[in-house]
Amino acid sequence: xxxxxxxxxxxxxxxxxxxxxxxxxxxxxxxxxxxxxxxxxxxxxxxxxxxxxxxxxxxxxxxxxxxxxxxxxxxxxxxxxxxxxxxxxxxxxxxxxxxxxxxxxxxxxxxxxxxxxxxxxxxxxxxxxxxxxxxxxxxxxxxxxxxxxxxxxxxxxxxxxxxxxxxxxxxxxxxxxxxxxxxxxxxxxxxxxxxxxxxxxxxxxxxxxxxxxxxxxxxxxxxxxxxx
Ligand SMILES: *Cc1c(COP(=O)(O)O)cnc(C)c1O
Numbered sequence: 728x729x730x731x732x733x734x735x736x737x738x739x740x741x742x743x744x745x746x747x748x749x750x751x752x753x754x755x756x757x758x759x760x761x762x763x764x765x766x767x768x769x770x771x772x773x774x775x776x777x778x779x780x781x782x783x784x785x786x787x788x789x790x791x792x793x794x795x796x797x798x799x800x801x802x803x804x805x806x807x808x809x810x811x812x813x814x815x816x817x818x819x820x821x822x823x824x825x826x827x828x829x830x831x832x833x834x835x836x837x838x839x840x841x842x843x844x845x846x847x848x849x850x851x852x853x854x855x856x857x858x859x860x861x862x863x864x865x866x867x868x869x870x871x872x873x874x875x876x877x878x879x880x881x882x883x884x885x886x887x888x889x890x891x892x893x894x895x896x897x898x899x900x901x902x903x904x905x906x907x908x909x910x911x912x913x914x915x916x917x918x919x920x921x922x923x924x925x926x927x928x929x930x931x932x933x934x935x936x937x938x939x940x941x942x943x944x945x946x947x948x949x950x951x952x953x954x955x
Contacts, residue, residue, distance in 0.1 A: 733943065734778045740926075740942050747930035758930055761807060761828075761919070763940030765790065766947040769797035775943070776801045784828070784938050786810030791823045807849075809887070809938060811861040814838050821846060828887050828919055831863040833874045840878035848875050849885040849919055852909060854902045857891050865909060872913050885917025885936070886910045896925035903932035 740760065748755040762775050763784040772783060772794065784807045785791045791806060798804060807826040817838040820827060826847035830836060839846060850871055853862030863871055875883040886909060890902035903920050910918055921929025923942035930937065940947065 733774055736943050737778055737780070740939055743927060743942075744930065744937065747927040750927075751931045753930065757935060759936045761809070761936050761938045762943055763809065763922075763938050764944065765810070765940065767944055769794040771944055772798045772804070773801065776804055780943075781805060782807065784809040784940075785824075788812070788816045788819050788823065792819060795823055807847075818842055826884070828885075829861065830871070830875075831861055832867070833870050836871060836874040836878060836881060840880050843880060845880050845882070847884045848881045849887045849917065850875070850883070850915075851887045851889075852906060854888050854905050855891045860889065860891075862888065865905075868909060868913065872915070883915060885919055886915055887919035887936075889922075890925070894924075896928045899925040900928050900932060903929050903934065907933045 744758050745755045748758060759782065760780065761782050761784045762780045764772050764775065765786040781803050782805050787810055788808065805825040806823065807828045808820055808824045809828045812820055812827060812829055812835060814835055817835065821839060821842035821844040826849065827839060828849040829851040830848050831851045850868065851862040852865060852868060853860050854865065872883065875881045886906050888902055888906045890899040893899065906920055907918060917935045918933050919936040919938060921934045921937040923939050926937040926939065
């Protein structure tokens with residue numbers, strides 16, 4: 728019935744967001760869409776910009792470095808780093824991104840602040856026991872929040888979490904609920920949670936950002952060790 732174009736996939740994602748908001752009695756305008764363009768080339772960012780998307784999530788500093796010159800002319804486009812940041816890459820990250828959504832240590836907060844560039848910051852919290860996941864432990868959050876709030880250039884916006892992957896989005900719900908509690912305890916406004924497979928549950932639990940890749944752009948081809 729509908730063609731499989733980015734414009735149509737975006738419509739479907741917006742409908743999913745609206746239906747979840749209706750169930751949760753929320754205004755859809757309170758849920759922002761972060762378009763996750765990792766692994767895809769800069770032409771995909773241009774295409775996404777052309778259909779109205781303005782906030783983009785990228786996982787790797789080096790990958791963004793390659794894309795940045797090609798997308799520099801896209802007015803109003805803002806890039807968020809959503810992948811783990813190594814402390815030796817804070818200078819480049821502060822030049823390439825408007826927002827760091829994956830900050831997970833006091834050390835990183837101090838290093839980013841020392842770069843002297845205004846940055847929106849979201850703290851990534853690890854709420855599962857999985858070894859492979861990055862993110863700060865909940866117990867480390869008070870010190871990280873304090874470091875950001877007492878910094879010169881960093882603005883604390885939100886918390887982010889990535890639950891263990893599962894086919895069943897309901898299994899993400901307790902992680903999302905926990906993130907909401909942590910944010911409330913620290914008076915933090917934004918909640919970045921929910922991806923292609925579990926955005927509805929995240930919205931029901933209070934997400935103000937959903938980070939969507941696959942549902943917009945299709946599956947990511949494996950590419951030279953950059954597979955997620
Ligand atoms: C890749 C990625 C996403 C997007 O995942 P999809 O399942 O493709 O929507 C969201 N958040 C983070 C942190 C990611 O690494």
